[in-house]
Amino acid sequence: MKLWRRHCQGARQLLEGNSTALAWFNAGMAVECALKACIMAHLRLNRWPDRTLRKELHTHDLRKLALAAGVEIEKLSRDPVFPSWCTVHLWRRSEGYSSKPMPFRVARDMVEGACGLDGVIQWLMIRFRLDI
Amino acid sequence: MANDPLPSGYLEAGNDFFGALKRLGLVPEALFWAQDKTIDEFVLVLITSHFDTKGPKEIYRLLTQAYNLAATPATISPFIVRLHSPSQAISEAILHSEFSTSGNFAYFTLNRGDLTYRDKWIYTAKYKNGSVKVKKLSPVDRSRQWKRFKENVERLAA
Numbered sequence: 001m002k003l004w005r006r007h008c009q010g011a012r013q014l015l016e017g018n019s020t021a022l023a024w025f026n027a028g029m030a031v032e033c034a035l036k037a038c039i040m041a042h043l044r045l046n047r048w049p050d051r052t053l054r055k056e057l058h059t060h061d062l063r064k065l066a067l068a069a070g071v072e073i074e075k076l077s078r079d080p081v082f083p084s085w086c087t088v089h090l091w092r093r094s095e096g097y098s099s100k101p102m103p104f105r106v107a108r109d110m111v112e113g114a115c116g117l118d119g120v121i122q123w124l125m126i127r128f129r130l131d132i
Numbered sequence: 133m134a135n136d137p138l139p140s141g142y143l144e145a146g147n148d149f150f151g152a153l154k155r156l157g158l159v160p161e162a163l164f165w166a167q168d169k170t171i172d173e174f175v176l177v178l179i180t181s182h183f184d185t186k187g188p189k190e191i192y193r194l195l196t197q198a199y200n201l202a203a204t205p206a207t208i209s210p211f212i213v214r215l216h217s218p219s220q221a222i223s224e225a226i227l228h229s230e231f232s233t234s235g236n237f238a239y240f241t242l243n244r245g246d247l248t249y250r251d252k253w254i255y256t257a258k259y260k261n262g263s264v265k266v267k268k269l270s271p272v273d274r275s276r277q278w279k280r281f282k283e284n285v286e287r288l289a290a
Binding site: 063082086092103108110 | 170171172173183184185186187188189190192193195196199200209210211212213214215217219220221246
């Protein structure tokens with residue numbers, strides 16, 4: 001199963017179980033994996049390059065990954081997907097370590113922004129003609 | 133300020149953005165420029181209690197709508213606006229920060245979470261320290277404020 005799909009499924013299940021911070025974390029991971037799939041398609045790679053060869057691709061920064069895939073998010077303000085991009089851009093791996101409870105709506109927005117029908121993964125899969 | 137790392141024009145643009153938000157009816161708990169160490173970029177941090185109740189996506193939807201209708205400055209894309217809830221750990225650290233006014237310093241720098249910012253970059257911050265009592269918005273007032281903001285943005289689009 002594709003990694004992003006696994007993370008999306010996990011995020012939805014965690015959200016249903018009210019594990020909001022973990023759902024939020026998994027949704028961001030799903031976007032990271034989807035972006036890396038898009039980079040591979042964009043750069044015509046058949047495997048993920050080693051850190052020594054492409055250090056800039058070994059990042060969790062979604063904006064930098066999007067740029068590497070040829071997507072300039074800042075230029076999408078008139079695209080309906082833009083609020084979803086802004087939302088997933090709030091994702092930080094470090095947030096998963098926070099002990100504060102995360103409100104359901106915040107986690108739901110992250111999951112929908114990543115994995116929803118108007119979310120960034122759906123948008124990426126169509127743009128890059130990847131298997132949904 | 134000659135040694136200010138904030139790019140030229142950002143401070144003025146942020147001030148215009150703050151004015152635009154107020155005109156639209158969104159009054160942030162805090163708004164300031166900061167260096168985001170995670171992404172290595174400057175971000176405009178907007179702390180609002182609507183984050184928890186309305187969610188980031190709806191706030192971004194309205195900010196984007198306002199941006200596309202030129203109701204907010206063209207230089208401040210919603211994408212560089214980093215939203216936070218006042219109840220998030222990083223926001224609590226920010227809102228409990230106190231700048232010392234003693235000494236002859238040109239500016240004060242603070243590090244909170246992955247954000248670094250200076251006192252000069254702050255447009256508003258309703259500090260929760262002992263000297264300033266901050267009245268928390270009641271749910272009714274918060275809901276009223278949100279309704280006003282949403283209606284103002286949607287009126288622009290009509």
